[in-house]
Amino acid sequence: MDDKQLRCLVALQDVDHMIRERAKEKELGFDVEGVDELQKMREEIAKSIATPLLRTYERLRQRYEHAVVPVKNGICLGCFVTLPTSIGSKGKENITVYRCENCGRILYWLD
Numbered sequence: 860m861d862d863k864q865l866r867c868l869v870a871l872q873d874v875d876h877m878i879r880e881r882a883k884e885k886e887l888g889f890d891v892e893g894v895d896e897l898q899k900m901r902e903e904i905a906k907s908i909a910t911p912l913l914r915t916y917e918r919l920r921q922r923y924e925h926a927v928v929p930v931k932n933g934i935c936l937g938c939f940v941t942l943p944t945s946i947g948s949k950g951k952e953n954i955t956v957y958r959c960e961n962c963g964r965i966l967y968w969l970d
């Protein structure tokens with residue numbers, strides 16, 4: 860698992876967020892444009908993500924608004940639990956994908 864995968868995953872989440880926002884606007888009766896483009900962008904990004912990772916993401920997405928969350932000062936910003944230091948420090952150098960032990964979200968480290 861490399862850094863690019865994680866960045867793609869964060870990008871995918873951003874696009875998903877935009878799609879969701881537009882869907883809400885549409886429900887409110889607004890004229891929403893660009894959804895097709897966003898869907899296309901989503902497919903493109905999804906192609907660069909390994910299938911198991913993508914599956915994990917999709918599963919988490921059904922439970923949480925944010926499936927991929929940043930870690931700051933050793934705290935998972937999804938559930939605000941302090942992560943074990945072993946995860947907290949490993950993640951910075953090693954780019955393997957880590958998941959929060961408490962909430963299961965996929966973690967990434969802010970620089």
Ligand SMILES: [Zn+2]
Pocket residue numbers: 935936937938939940959960961962963964
């Ligand atoms: Zn968490």
